[in-house]
Amino acid sequence: MPRESALTTPGDGNGRGVTLEAVAREAGVSRATASRVLNNSPKVSPEVRRAVERSIARLGYVPNPAARSLVTRRSDSVGVVITEPTSRLFNEPFFPRLLRGISGELAARQLQLVLLMPESRTDETRLEQYLLSGHVDGVVLVSLHGDDPLPGDLMRHGIPLVVGGRPASGVTASYVDVDNRDGARAAIRHLVSEGRRRIATIAGPADMAPGLDRLTGYRDGLDEAGQARDASLEAIADFTHEGGQHAMRHLLETRPDLDAVFAASDVMASAALSVLRAAGRSVPDDIAVVGYDDSPLAEASDPPLTSVRQPIEEMGRELVRLLAASTERSSQATRRVLLSTELVIRRSSHAGSAVQAGRDRG
Amino acid sequence: MPRESALTTPGDGNGRGVTLEAVAREAGVSRATASRVLNNSPKVSPEVRRAVERSIARLGYVPNPAARSLVTRRSDSVGVVITEPTSRLFNEPFFPRLLRGISGELAARQLQLVLLMPESRTDETRLEQYLLSGHVDGVVLVSLHGDDPLPGDLMRHGIPLVVGGRPASGVTASYVDVDNRDGARAAIRHLVSEGRRRIATIAGPADMAPGLDRLTGYRDGLDEAGQARDASLEAIADFTHEGGQHAMRHLLETRPDLDAVFAASDVMASAALSVLRAAGRSVPDDIAVVGYDDSPLAEASDPPLTSVRQPIEEMGRELVRLLAASTERSSQATRRVLLSTELVIRRSSHAGSAVQAGRDRG
């Protein structure tokens, strides 16, 4: 058992090319034992373990992941597939926050994040090949569009899978979603409590789950308060700035008497704000406005927007937890997790006061 | 050479567990030959190649990446390290756009993207271990903070490396950056051509490269136009909304005569907008405002902000190209790429007209 070899650079030696064999030799044990230390098997005596650990440090040994993966049949990494259309990707901090959540939880489990953003059909074919080839131990799918064959194919091949955002009906995978319906309901409840009586909504398109759910929540809220619903108070837009402006103008024409607007996104709420200002309506005195997402826009708007904040990071973390659960104990049970939202009240809905946001971003 | 085996599910057979050995047997050739087909070596006769390809399809064979990687000593994946502080991550679509650019270019090269977002010191230690262990063939580092030891360590170990955003002096790695200085200069040139004569700036902190470069560009622009610089026209903020508001109020107090403001970010420009409105100054009639980043905020502001648009996707693509170049021909030469910006003119700086953005996002 050599104490200090002049031939081996201590500490930060390059490590590349140093094999477990070399470590074992240095420590005067067999490769099997060295491997046991690496995988901290309980059946290694303390002295031997220490010796091996010293050799590892001395030689700067780093295990070869390919060799390990070849025999264990695990890759210790998970694929995160983002098929989100560009618009949503770029207009809110949804994407970075989600990735941060996922990344943090994966890191805690010593798993790696392989990011996959297919942009074309060709990409999607390759993607499937990739996921099926054992490159990853599991897959996180973010908001797939309805007819995507991917989840089905993955499940058929027995690859653990979780979906972020409620998947199209027919997909039986586990998923995590934000409680859009309840978020919208809370927004309406707030407007009602502020004394608003003719609450309109700028909704998202009905073929997108969040659009639909938030509209449903809006109606729930009115029912709850005993306010009559009215189709003339509902305008459908497409989550864009222009769509929001158009919808707001339309609402002002058909229902000039409205005293509040709940928009299904901050982008649309902010668009509504500019239309209202141009029309000479004051916010929040004449009309209260509430957005959704609590994006940077909400804070930057004038007046700052009351908005529904979603626990996006938490969604990422929960996705990983769910995936890990289905990997570890190969429980086939599909699970659904619904995360609750939080209403952040700002000036756009709260007459005559300078409300602080109550929480800072980050 | 069996034509059709009843034992093997054709087409979508699970593929897991099917080895190259099995393919070779099915095709009646040796494993070596099958491998040659896989790596399309030229020294395989057309008939044999076809036979092997048929067997691959029939068995649904997918190569085992670990086995391949073990012998080739390549991983065919690159690590993308994001150490960006949360603020910038979340306030602009910088991050998704960059990743999309990187992802697209990697896909074209059949490389995988391993995303690494260390959040703590511990994470960073593990990160380094990971990168040095041969998990990745190269590394893209996004905007590292000055004293990060990572680039040095990576270079010392001979791991190909490129940096996004100008790195701290001392780091000799190749990098891609956006021409912040020129972008700011173009903004000033525009304001001058609009007839503005007392142009102020809300600059970023001097210890951040973009902050510094944009301030320098602002000064360049004034020099170019023969307008005198004046320290009382320069306010330093921290890229936040609050910072922007504060700076704008300060400028209004000390230089009530200013007729234009160039802010180093849309967030700060938007904040300036709300302060100006509260002060009863009209934009753009009294005061023109220009932002930076062309974020969604620019379009949503009222009036919409003229802003400097950066080619973020292109930056991502260029990073990958640079990395690939340094991997393929192991050229040690460090290279610097500076990408040029584009000024998107909107109403906030263009008196008496309803300018269209000229380009849509996405």
Add this chain to the structure above:
DNA sequence: GAAGGCCGTGGAAGCGCTCTCTTGACACCG
């Protein structure tokens, strides 16, 4: 005091692939 059990360790197989080296078939040349 011999038989059995336990526990730490080593030997060795083998994961699925690539690639060097060798072989065999065939054509061409002197």
Add this chain to the structure above:
DNA sequence: CGGTGTCAAGAGAGCGCTTCCACGGCCTTC
């Protein structure tokens, strides 16, 4: 007609690791 070059194909080693199995030493137990 033997020698040589060319080219497709096969044999086999080996990448670095995990893990099954066997083994030897020591402590119990009757």
